[in-house]
Amino acid sequence: xxxxxxxxxxxxxxxxxxxxxxxxxxxxxxxxxxxxxxxxxxxxxxxxxxxxxxxxxxxxxxxxxxxxxxxxxxxxxxxxxxxxxxxxxxxxxxxxxxxxxxxxxxxxxxxxxxxxxxxxxxxxxxxxxxxxxxxxxxxxxxxxxxxxxxxxxxxxxxxxxxxxxxxxxxxxxxxxxxxxxxxxxxxxxxxxxxxxxxxxxxxxxxxxxxxxxxxxxxxxxxxxxxxxxxxxxxxxxxxxxxxxxxxxxxxxxxxxxxxxxxxxxxxxxxxxxxxxxxxxxxxxxxxxxxxxxxxxxxxxxxxxxxxxxxxxxxxxxxxxxxxxxxxxxxxxxxxxxxx
Amino acid sequence: xxxxxxxxxxxxxxxxxxxxxxxxxxxxxxxxxxxxxxxxxxxxxxxxxxxxxxxxxxxxxxxxxxxxxxxxxxxxxxxxxxxxxxxxxxxxxxxxxxxxxxxxxxxxxxxxxxxxxxxxxxxxxxxxxxxxxxxxxxxxxxxxxxxxxxxxxxxxxxxxxxxxxxxxxxxxxxxxxxxxxxxxxxxxxxxxxxxxxx
Numbered sequence: 001x002x003x004x005x006x007x008x009x010x011x012x013x014x015x016x017x018x019x020x021x022x023x024x025x026x027x028x029x030x031x032x033x034x035x036x037x038x039x040x041x042x043x044x045x046x047x048x049x050x051x052x053x054x055x056x057x058x059x060x061x062x063x064x065x066x067x068x069x070x071x072x073x074x075x076x077x078x079x080x081x082x083x084x085x086x087x088x089x090x091x092x093x094x095x096x097x098x099x100x101x102x103x104x105x106x107x108x109x110x111x112x113x114x115x116x117x118x119x120x121x122x123x124x125x126x127x128x129x130x131x132x133x134x135x136x137x138x139x140x141x142x143x144x145x146x147x148x149x150x151x152x153x154x155x156x157x158x159x160x161x162x163x164x165x166x167x168x169x170x171x172x173x174x175x176x177x178x179x180x181x182x183x184x185x186x187x188x189x190x191x192x193x194x195x196x197x198x199x200x201x202x203x204x205x206x207x208x209x210x211x212x213x214x215x216x217x218x219x220x221x222x223x224x225x226x227x228x229x230x231x232x233x234x235x236x237x238x239x240x241x242x243x244x245x246x247x248x249x250x251x252x253x254x255x256x257x258x259x260x261x262x263x264x265x266x267x268x269x270x271x272x273x274x275x276x277x278x279x280x281x282x283x284x285x286x287x288x289x290x291x292x293x294x295x296x297x298x299x300x301x302x303x304x305x306x307x308x309x310x311x312x313x314x315x316x317x318x319x320x321x322x323x324x325x326x327x328x329x330x331x332x333x334x335x336x337x338x339x
Numbered sequence: 340x341x342x343x344x345x346x347x348x349x350x351x352x353x354x355x356x357x358x359x360x361x362x363x364x365x366x367x368x369x370x371x372x373x374x375x376x377x378x379x380x381x382x383x384x385x386x387x388x389x390x391x392x393x394x395x396x397x398x399x400x401x402x403x404x405x406x407x408x409x410x411x412x413x414x415x416x417x418x419x420x421x422x423x424x425x426x427x428x429x430x431x432x433x434x435x436x437x438x439x440x441x442x443x444x445x446x447x448x449x450x451x452x453x454x455x456x457x458x459x460x461x462x463x464x465x466x467x468x469x470x471x472x473x474x475x476x477x478x479x480x481x482x483x484x485x486x487x488x489x490x491x492x493x494x495x496x497x498x499x500x501x502x503x504x505x506x507x508x509x510x511x512x513x514x515x516x517x518x519x520x521x522x523x524x525x526x527x528x529x530x531x532x533x534x535x536x537x
Contacts, residue, residue, distance in 0.1 A: 039386035041523045061380035061390075064356060065373055072439050073378040073392055074529055082401045082435045153407040153429055161409065170408045170425035177427050181451065257430065257445075257452070267434050 045076065058264065069258060081267040085274070089154055093278040100282040104289045114217065114295040116311050124306040125323065132197060133305050139190035139240075142183045147281050149176035154274065184251050191244040194237075201228040202237045207318075217315065228319045236287050243280035246272060340415045341503035343460055344531070345491065346511055347391045349522045351498035354379055354389035358490035358499055362393070365461070365489045366478025372442040374458040375490055388522055391490070391499050394419065394440035394458035395530035402432035402441060416482065418460040423476050428452040437529045460501070461488040508535045 044059050063071040128136070152160070152173060161169045208231035214224040216232050224230075229237065250273035253260040260269055292299050297311035312320045354377050362368065362375045375393035380386075396419045403411035403419065410425035411432075421432075430452055433441040443452035463480030466473035473480060481489060491501035500507040508524075515521035515537050527534045 039381055039388050039522055041525050041528070044380070045528070059380065061378035062382040063376060063378055064354075065359070065376055067371070067373060067376075070373055070376045070439060071378055073380065073390060074437050074526060075439065076437055076529060078401055078435045078437045079529075082405050085405050085431070085435070153431070157407055157409050166409060166425060170410065170427060173408050174427045177429060178451075254430075257443075263434060263439070266430075270434060 041074075045074075058262070069262060072263065075263055077264055077267060081270070084271055085154070089271075089274050089278075092275055093151070093154065096278045096282040097285070100285045104286060104294075108289075108294065111218070113293065116296050116308065117221070117223075117314060118310045120297070120308050121310040123309040124304075125309055125312055125320070126305055127301040127307045127312070128305045130305065133302055135190050135193040135197065136302055138186055139194060142187035142190065143280075143284065145179050145183055146187060147277065147284075149180040150274075150277050151281075152176050181255060184248075184255070188244075188248050191241070191248065195241055198229070198237060202234045204231075204234060207231075208234060223314045223317070225317045226315065226319065227322065228316060230315065232290075236283065239280065239283045243276050243283065246276040247280065250276065340417075342417045342505075343396060343502065344417075344504045344507060344527075345393065345395060345460075345488075346500040346507045346527070347525050348498045348500065348511060348514065349388040349390050349525055350518075350520065351496045352377070352389040352391055353496055353498070355495060358391050358494055361489045361493050362458070365481075366459075367474075368456070368478065369444060372444065372456050374440075374442065374456065390525045391494075392438055392526065393490070394436075394460070395438055395526050396458075396460055397437075397530040398532065401435035401437065405431045405435040407431060412465070414462060416460075416462070418462045418482070420459055420462060420464055420477075421455065421457070422465045423454040423456075424465070426454045428454055438526060458488075461486070504531075511535055512537055 041059075058072045058077070059074040061071055061073055153176075156169065156173060160172075164172070207225065207227070211224040211226055211231040214220075214222045216230060217223050218232070250269040253269040254266065254273060257266065260266060290298065291302065297308050301307045309320070356377050359373065359375050359377060363373070366374065368374055375391060377389055377391045379389045381388065396417060398417070400411060400413070400419045402421075403409075403413070406421075407429055408425050408427055410422045411419060412421070413419050428443060428451065430441075430443065432455060433439070433443070440457045441455045442457060443455055445452055459477050459480075461479060461481035463469070463473045463483065464477035466476065468483040469480050479489075481487065486492070488501045491499045500510060511521070511524065512535055521537065524535050
């Protein structure tokens with residue numbers, strides 16, 4: 001009986017709340033059961049899960065201190081972010097990075113080093129200008145430190161902390177964080193320069209389909225024609241550009257707390273940053289492999305800037321033809337000074 | 340040992356903000372940092388309640404789980420504390436915390452948040468109890484003096500309770516039974532995966 005009376009009062013209170021604007025209902029009854037209008041945490045949490053409009057995405061209220069962000073009373077999403085950061089993120093990172101390393105080792109064991117078929121010609125042609133090499137190494141140098149310091153905040157405490165102790169690890173992590181925050185800027189500048197300098201060579205074309213169909217010289221010993229960049233290199237370019245843009249946008253939002261909105265937006269951008277980071281690390285591992293141990297004569301393109309003519313003819317036949325046609329090619333014997 | 344918790348009886352809280360002020364004064368908390376705050380939900384509508392919220396000293400604390408340098412530790416009284424010596428100010432504990440407890444002084448440039456600061460349950464930090472260094476970094480250590488957190492101690496309506504879980508749960512239960520209503524133990528389900536059965 002008492003129970004039904006309660007629910008009656010509760011129903012009355014709800015009706016009262018709904019029609020509070022109507023003057024006829026403006027009068028409060030003299031005996032209001034406080035329970036009827038008492039807001040229960042559980043109800044609000046359930047409403048949150050159901051996504052009730054108007055309640056926002058956190059348990060939110062009014063606050064008298066100037067920090068408006070403090071008006072979030074409870075944000076259960078923090079637990080979801082925690083499980084992503086402590087669980088899923090480790091798996092994505094391990095699969096992407098260790099998986100790529102395994103693929104590369106396997107590829108090396110099966111395919112071996114890709115040699116220049118016709119041997120070194122001794123004639124060298126300029127492939128990348130000083131400016132191109134400078135921005136490449138600026139981005140590369142930043143990326144290595146950004147990547148390592150980024151991995152450090154996620155898995156450093158598992159891998160490194162037990163080895164060097166908490167004080168040394170915290171001191172190192174502090175510097176890694178500073179490096180991460182500050183090197184982000186030359187990294188982004190370098191990405192912008194790369195985009196401007198190399199975009200003309202990276203527009204996908206019909207040639208790329210043919211290159212992919214013929215295995216790109218990675219599978220088999222075919223040498224499909226390519227201009228300055230083949231389809232594989234264009235893939236790297238666009239991976240770096242898209243991944244770099246995702247890292248830049250999410251990174252800026254993390255550098256400037258609350259620029260993206262509230263804590264939920266920051267959790268989202270943190271996850272975007274982490275996933276983009278590990279995927280790009282995996283892509284760059286493949287890039288480093290093929291540019292160094294994976295292919296004879298490739299690394300010189302980014303060190304001295306000059307490549308062997310036979311290497312260029314095998315991997316970038318159309319580019320060599322263009323350079324010769326333009327008359328910009330000044331081949332000279334190896335061993336002599338560049339200028 | 341005791342299992343220290345906070346419990347805010349929202350049906351008693353009058354949003355006087357004395358707990359906020361007491362906390363700031365007791366620990367000499369700098370500008371811009373609020374270890375404790377009072378949030379009013381359903382303001383001006385039926386069901387309005389004010390809740391005083393700070394670090395809840397969670398069981399299986401999310402901040403400690405995500406900290407990249409493991410700077411958090413739980414005391415024998417189940418109070419979650421952290422070392423500012425180790426903290427690198429990355430902000431991860433802030434993302435994970437369900438209660439918005441971690442605060443940053445925001446000194447320096449972009450992203451240099453400074454060392455995290457939060458409610459210590461008036462239990463200081465890893466430095467020597469009641470030393471000048473401990474006070475400067477973490478504030479007063481009332482627990483070491485045998486006192487409870489000041490916010491709860493000076494709550495005018497005794498809405499905010501601090502102490503051993505069983506003791507404050509008993510007090511709350513008695514209140515609810517006597518007055519016939521209670522809006523619940525705010526944050527307990529989230530922080531401790533349990534609530535008080537009445």
